[in-house]
Amino acid sequence: MSDIIRLAAIKKVYDTDAGPVPVLNGLELSIAPGEFVTIMGPSGSGKSTLMNILGCLDTPTSGEYWLDGENVASLDEDRLAEVRSRVLGFVFQGFNLLPRIDLKANVALPLVYQCVAKAKRLQRAITVLERVGLARQVNSLPPKISGGQQQRVAIARALVTQPRVILADEPTGNLDTVTGQEIMTLFQDINKESGVTMIVVTHDARVAHYARRLVYLRDGLITYDGSAADFQEALA
Amino acid sequence: MTLWLSMLGEALQAMSANKLRTFLTALGIIIGAGAVVLMVALGQGTQTAVTKSISALGSNLLIVRSGSAQQGGFRGGAGGLPTLKTSDAQALLDLTSLNTAAPVVQQGAQLVYGPNNWGTQIVGSTDAYLDIRDWTLQSGRPFTDTEMNSGMRVAILGQTVAEQLFGSADPIDQSVRIQKSPYQVIGVLAQKGQSMAGSDQDDTVLIPLVTAQRQLVGSQFKGTVSMIMAKANSAQQLASGEAQIADLLRQRHRIAEGADDDFSVTNMASIASTMAQITGMLSILLGSIAGISLLVGGIGIMNIMMVSVTERTREIGIRMAIGASRKTVLLQFLLEAVIITTTGGLIGILIGVGAALGVQRFGGIAVAITPQPILLAFGVSTLVGLFFGLYPARKASMMKPIEALRYQ
Structure with missing residues (x-):
């Protein structure tokens, strides 16, 4: 099992009042360790659902999801929490920092659930904050810093546990173009340095070209899976 | 154990991050515990004072008095003859x-x-x-x-x-x-x-x-x-x-x-025990009124915890996404409730003891401060925290991470 992520015949059906609504229709996807992949698709294509399943925040209706050598498709909530804590790091569109605690405490938060001692937590948090260029703001509160800086904190929080995979959901959606480019460059650098697998969901084609590989989703199926550069040309 | 310590730290951090809410939550328990201690101290003080004044008559005392004399249909009062x-x-x-x-x-x-x-x-x-x-x-x-x-x-x-x-x-x-x-x-x-x-x-x-x-x-x-x-x-x-x-x-x-x-025998001990019963009832009455306020304080805790859980839905979602399990979320919220009630209980006990001493000093009313109501107030505060904290904590822990994250 060399792939870090392998989805096999993943189906997701939501039960609504209007009857079952299929969102993912037997999706197949393999990602090797250290890859940088963007997932694109129009609204309603199922990319959020795919992201939730990849992030172990939701389970598929059927199919297999092999993550780091373990089939996590049918794990219960507590086991999923353990997998999220051990293997995954999240970066959200809205940053999702806790507003009332300072940056180093925010970054150290995932380590709380790995039972790392407090002094060691903060030390590791500060090291990662230095890596994302926020060495001087470790004691600030999130609302006091800019959106780009907040997203850097969120990236630091995702990195602090040294995960195998970082999942970013529209990470530049709330940022201006220049700041968005800086964040994507930071993702690229981290991907190169640490070899962490990077998966970015976006609907912004300019963001997609930071990745080598692009996965395009339509109606719950992958309609394009290949070089990001080729896809750009195809669109043009 | 490390998990418990970590969650204790998280609970304390969350509480100190919103001090006003924490204080308002604790207020009900402070008042309740204080009232229990003060009321029972007053009740027991009265009981002691009454018992003391009865025993001042003499212990194991029996008093024989002349009875009424009856002549024909006429009956004199006690001691009449x-x-x-x-x-x-x-x-x-x-x-x-x-x-x-x-x-x-x-x-x-x-x-x-x-x-x-x-x-x-x-x-x-x-x-x-x-x-x-x-x-x-x-x-x-x-x-x-x-x-x-x-x-x-x-x-x-x-x-x-x-x-x-x-x-x-x-x-x-x-x-x-x-x-x-x-x-x-x-x-x-x-x-x-x-x-x-x-x-x-x-x-x-x-x-x-x-x-x-x-x-x-x-x-x-x-x-x-x-x-x-x-x-x-x-x-x-x-x-x-x-x-x-x-x-x-x-x-x-x-x-x-x-x-x-033509005589009557009065048993002072039976009068004493009746008085002790009455004042004992008084203690229980005062104590239970105070106990109700402690319970109301507990309901206040649940109320504010419920609001707090809803308000912090997004926070719960974030914590779950970055690795918090249901158990740890439950533990954190439960610990918050218990810390608030035990600290509130302790503050209330101090205020109650202070108020009791003040009443004795300036009101001239006898009070008796005994360990039982203090331990009771503390124990009940803790239980109230556990009991009324459990439901909101469970509600928090049962949230689905995606829905919680989407909550605005």
Whole structure:
């Protein structure tokens, strides 16, 4: 099992009042360790659902999801929490920092659930904050810093546990173009340095070209899976 | 264990991040716990004060009073006819349940010493009277046998009488006049304070029974006494003492089977236990009112915790996404509730104790601070936190991470 992520015949059906609504229709996807992949698709294509399943925040209706050598498709909530804590790091569109605690405490938060001692937590948090260029703001509160800086904190929080995979959901959606480019460059650098697998969901084609590989989703199926550069040309 | 410590840290951090909310949540418990401690202290203080004033009458005390005399259809009130004789008191001494007995004659009279005079209650009795009433002498000596048997004019003064007649001077061996006859003061009684009914127990003079019968009481009542005070061997023998006295006196007074007693026996212990019951009820009543406020405080906790869980839905989602399991979220919120209630409980206990001491100091009301209500208030606070924190904590832990993250 060399792939870090392998989805096999993943189906997701939501039960609504209007009857079952299929969102993912037997999706197949393999990602090797250290890859940088963007997932694109129009609204309603199922990319959020795919992201939730990849992030172990939701389970598929059927199919297999092999993550780091373990089939996590049918794990219960507590086991999923353990997998999220051990293997995954999240970066959200809205940053999702806790507003009332300072940056180093925010970054150290995932380590709380790995039972790392407090002094060691903060030390590791500060090291990662230095890596994302926020060495001087470790004691600030999130609302006091800019959106780009907040997203850097969120990236630091995702990195602090040294995960195998970082999942970013529209990470530049709330940022201006220049700041968005800086964040994507930071993702690229981290991907190169640490070899962490990077998966970015976006609907912004300019963001997609930071990745080598692009996965395009339509109606719950992958309609394009290949070089990001080729896809750009195809669109043009 | 590390997880517990970590969650404790998270709980404390979340609480200190929103101090006003934490304080408002704790306020209900502070007031509840404070009220429990204060109310029970007041109730128990009253209980102690009442018990003390009853035992000031004398322990294991039985009082025999003359009953009403019945002539034809006419019934006099209690003590209307002096049916008790000195010899009755003597006979009571042979009863096995009784330790001692003292015949008592009472008469109001005027005392004169130099230019001062003072009207008071004269008690004619024996030395046993002092023993029965647990009354000690502050100075001087009790009656001698000769003084009692031959009816000599000697007197033991109560504190109030001594002060009124002598001021700060020493009354011992001085001579006071009671109804024109001179009496030698041989002793002064120790201070006893107010009785339950509020009368001054120290406003009295004790003289030998025989002297009182000869000098003070009219000749038509010769050899009679107004009451007999008796002391049982122990609290357990009070009831049997009461029965033995009744049997003996019915026999001595030749009262026919079925006829009414011409005397009455009062068991002070039963009055004491009734009073203790009443004041005990008072304690329970006050305590349970305070307990209800503690419960209301707990409901307040649940209310604010529920709001807090909803308000922090997004935070819960974030925590779950970055690795918090249901168990750890549950633990964090439960710990927050328990920390708030235990700290609130402790603060409330301190305030309650302070208020109780303040009431005692400035309100002049007796309070009794005992460990039981304090431990109770603390224990209940903790339980309230656990109980009312559990539901909101469970609600938080059962959230689905995606939905919680999407919550605005």
